Amino acid sequence: MTSAMKTTDLLKIAKKYGDPVYVYDSEKIISQFNRLTNAFNGVKSLKLNYAAKALSNITILRLLNSLGSGLDTVSIQEVKLGLLAGFKPENIIFTPNGVSLEEIEKASALGVQINIDNLSILEQFGGKYPDVPVCIRINPHVMAGGNSKISVGHIDSKFGISIHQIPHLLRIVELTQMNINGIHMHTGSDILDIDVFLYASEILFETAKNFKDLDFIDFGSGFKVPYKEGDIETNIEELGKKLGNRFNEFCKEYGRELTLAFEPGKFLVSEAGSFLAKVNVVKQTTSTVFASIDSGFNHLIRPMLYSASHQIKNLSNPDGRERYYSVVGYICETDTFASNKRINEISEGNILCFKNAGAYCFTMASNYNSRFRPPEVLWHNGKAILIRERETFDDLIKNQVDVKDIFETIKEKVSAK
Numbered sequence: 001m002t003s004a005m006k007t008t009d010l011l012k013i014a015k016k017y018g019d020p021v022y023v024y025d026s027e028k029i030i031s032q033f034n035r036l037t038n039a040f041n042g043v044k045s046l047k048l049n050y051a052a053k054a055l056s057n058i059t060i061l062r063l064l065n066s067l068g069s070g071l072d073t074v075s076i077q078e079v080k081l082g083l084l085a086g087f088k089p090e091n092i093i094f095t096p097n098g099v100s101l102e103e104i105e106k107a108s109a110l111g112v113q114i115n116i117d118n119l120s121i122l123e124q125f126g127g128k129y130p131d132v133p134v135c136i137r138i139n140p141h142v143m144a145g146g147n148s149k150i151s152v153g154h155i156d157s158k159f160g161i162s163i164h165q166i167p168h169l170l171r172i173v174e175l176t177q178m179n180i181n182g183i184h185m186h187t188g189s190d191i192l193d194i195d196v197f198l199y200a201s202e203i204l205f206e207t208a209k210n211f212k213d214l215d216f217i218d219f220g221s222g223f224k225v226p227y228k229e230g231d232i233e234t235n236i237e238e239l240g241k242k243l244g245n246r247f248n249e250f251c252k253e254y255g256r257e258l259t260l261a262f263e264p265g266k267f268l269v270s271e272a273g274s275f276l277a278k279v280n281v282v283k284q285t286t287s288t289v290f291a292s293i294d295s296g297f298n299h300l301i302r303p304m305l306y307s308a309s310h311q312i313k314n315l316s317n318p319d320g321r322e323r324y325y326s327v328v329g330y331i332c333e334t335d336t337f338a339s340n341k342r343i344n345e346i347s348e349g350n351i352l353c354f355k356n357a358g359a360y361c362f363t364m365a366s367n368y369n370s371r372f373r374p375p376e377v378l379w380h381n382g383k384a385i386l387i388r389e390r391e392t393f394d395d396l397i398k399n400q401v402d403v404k405d406i407f408e409t410i411k412e413k414v415s416a417k
């Protein structure tokens with residue numbers, strides 16, 4: 001295919017739609033989806049449920065729906081967005097954490113698969129709707145991540161029902177006569193080690209044996225993608241072989257063909273995204289050279305929130321001499337995107353490109369400093385398609401109630417003094 005994105009395409013997009021701007025390459029999303037599917041081709045029934053929270057633009061959701069993906073959702077709003085994007089309710093799984101019984105009831109009424117992650121709600125939901133099939137989220141207490149900020153499988157994690165509580169869980173299921181049709185885990189957002197993942201999977205298989213009517217086992221996500229040169233990437237092909245074989249073995253043992261489910265976010269969309277921003281100021285201090293861009297953590301918070309390292313390229317001067325820069329934003333806070341990065345020489349007005357800007361970038365953007373959230377553009381079949389407009393001043397004030405007349409008396413009091 002010759003429709004792969006080039007530097008000149010990105011620069012044209014920045015020119016046409018302004019900066020900053022998010023750009024997503026549909027081809028990369030499609031190839032990642034196919035890669036994951038192919039890695040598990042030894043399994044009879046595979047279900048990928050794209051984690052909407054990574055990148056929830058409705059056109060991106062439509063793309064994934066058209067590929068045959070299901071949708072993993074964490075709020076009733078994401079459920080509704082999925083339905084609006086054309087997902088069938090039975091292809092949506094609702095995997096929230098700490099939400100109210102009412103929200104779970106609403107999602108269930110829309111016909112989506114419910115996944116419950118605590119015993120209190122399980123007992124209440126099971127008591128009220130014993131006929132609705134429910135998946136349960138198990139916490140196997142395995143640390144599959146390298147970064148403690150994003151590993152959720154450990155003992156003090158708020159996610160999932162502890163494997164140590166299985167006896168209590170079984171008692172609730174027995175007393176309510178509810179139907180458990182799936183077992184789920186999501187151990188964190190960075191699987192470094194396939195063996196750790198397989199170890200956690202054994203705990204899931206062991207748990208699964210307690211339930212007679214399962215349709216699927218959901219292994220969550222946490223596939224690692226490379227963010228910087230030399231980064232380790234989950235060996236999906238190896239995981240596919242090893243887990244696939246073990247899964248098939250388990251199904252024999254279990255006596256029924258089950259569906260193997262995953263809910264990847266980052267793996268599918270991270271590398272497809274680029275974030276383009278313009279350098280407003282190059283500022284030399286006694287210790288460093290700052291490149292200040294027309295953005296901040298209001299648009300891209302991962303570097304500040306997770307110490308995530310996004311590669312930064314200077315699109316305007318790709319062959320320039322490399323120098324060390326600290327790339328910072330224009331927000332009135334410390335908003336350092338990167339320190340001491342080697343980047344092709346930067347001049348004011350240059351366009352910088354942040355790589356891996358597909359997952360948890362736009363969806364975490366805010367209006368801090370009363371700035372607009374940027375537009376989103378999809379690169380598809382060699383064409384740039386606007387899929388979200390830049391916000392305007394009207395968007396900023398849309399929901400504000402501008403109460404004008406209640407302070408009149410204050411003025412009178414002040415002037416009376």
Ligand SMILES: *Cc1c(COP(=O)(O)O)cnc(C)c1O
Nearest residue numbers: 051186189221222263264265266
């Ligand atoms: C966020 C989330 C995912 C996606 O994780 P990635 O690291 O983006 O693949 C999957 N499952 C659940 C329950 C999640 O909360």
